[in-house]
Amino acid sequence: MADHPYRDLPPEALWRRAVAERSPLHLEHLYRPRFPLGRETRIAAAGSCFAQHIGRQFKERGYAFLDAEPAPPLLEAGERGRFGYDMYSARYGNLYSARQLLQLVQRAQGTFTPLDEAWEEGGRWFDPFRPTIEPDGFASLEELRAVREHHLGAVRSLLEQADVFVFTFGLTEAWIDTRDGAVLPLCPGTAHGTFDPEQHAFHNFSWPEVMGDFEEFMRLAREVNPTMRFLVTVSPVPLTATASGQHVLTASVASKSILRAVCAELVARHEHVDYFPSYELVTSHPMRAMFFDPNLRTVAPRGVAHVMSTFFEAHEGTATAAPTPASTGRPAQVPVPHEDDVVCDEAILDTFGA
């Protein structure tokens, strides 16, 4: 028999042996870290709401997870998410798209100042770029500015400190201010703000746009911190609503496919980028949707646990329960919220949207 490239493939390269004949709970070598993450590695995280689980696990397992905007210690753990604390490495809320992330860094570095500075509603002020960070809004425009100034300083600090930046891609769909291209995390009028069809336009980011935005983000980050590496993932949580005109299922698949393809290309192009398959671990058909809640959208706690144990097993060698947190240089607070407490702005669309 003639030799050929498939003859000596490892088991994980063969569907029958890697998937069909195995329990979906015990797929091997699905994730081989490109670079190690130790407990001394300073990790920053951002992204869509699924990324909150990642940050929480890093903290609970005693990794040096950066928190540049720690919650006031007096604020109870169960209340922190409501004010945007303990979700990520700074109080930026959910960043669903690469363009949002890029513009956040540009705002922090002073190279982009959106025209839409604040929304006033009944004497309270909301930040268009994190409209749910203060449930009742800010008391004044001055207060909003002061808190935002501190926030953007915290983002700069993260860029300087992080050894690894973890980003979870969420969506390709966004609403943009047509005047300057500023990407809003939520469609104005859903949580706060007023929708103006003359000023707010729907945009569905293409593969080249997402790719270009993330590469530009990495370039800016590595200008500040040349050794920074990046771990990218795709949120397994489908869209809750689409403004694309498609069915929400096909819109979700299109969106996630673009993001997944961007991740593949990022890994292919850049040695300093790795991909973790949280998306596949939850959504791929061998998983039989077992990790979703009955709404087939939100990920059940057992799904989160499966994803995270796969991640940490790959880095630590064995599947482990979350150990006692260790202190870090800037200790992150360890909240103990219920899974229901994961703050997903996107869910607001369930109330206000289609």
Add this chain to the structure above:
Amino acid sequence: MPEVADLPDHAPVTITGNSHVIALARAERPAALTQALGEVLVYPWGNGRHESEVFTRREGDGVALTVPQYATATERHTGHPHLRPDRHWVVLGPGHAARTFRDPTWRTHAPAALRLPGVEPVSDGLLTALLERDQRGLRALYRDALAAGLQVVALSAPPPRRDHRAITDGTPAAVVAHLDTTAYRLWERWLAAEGVPLVPRPAGTADDEGFLLPELAARTTPRGTPDHHHANEAYGALALAELARTIGGAAPLG
């Protein structure tokens, strides 16, 4: 200001709360005060650290205190562990923001309104949430008392002291003053909405920044150790006079 209903003559005025009521217990009670208030019983129910959690529940025709220390003290002084409708209850609470301002939070954070450099700004909305969280237990008490039909009045705690340990340990005085002012404003608003009369802090007891005047500060605790937290009996006398004005509409006393 909600009206205070008249109680039968036999209903004694009973002042209780955390250790800040000791200043009132030690205060002289001039005849005019006794004439205005009638029989007055003052006792502290215990340490204020339990007051940020709900520590009451409706029981029978009164309000049960679920913190054993508070119930024991109440029984010792009134003959019953509950707050019952046979007394006119004056419960100290509003203005006691020490649980909040002595927290280490304020070494790394500060109210955004103060624009202090080098610390994380805390919005007015978040500050309100923190303070309302701390007020939860006492608010529940006042609500339970109203629901039980008790005559209840809220008595203000004294202003914070400039020599409080929180300040000497590093919390800026401006932060303490801001927290105290904000907490007091929340109390005023909440009590008015609920219909609970508030005995305000006596006029002229605080300096321009809101701190207790030094001559009204207790120097030592009952055990003789230095006291950086409480007011003294002179303040207590002024507070009693303010109480008489609120309850009885009497002319200034003392």
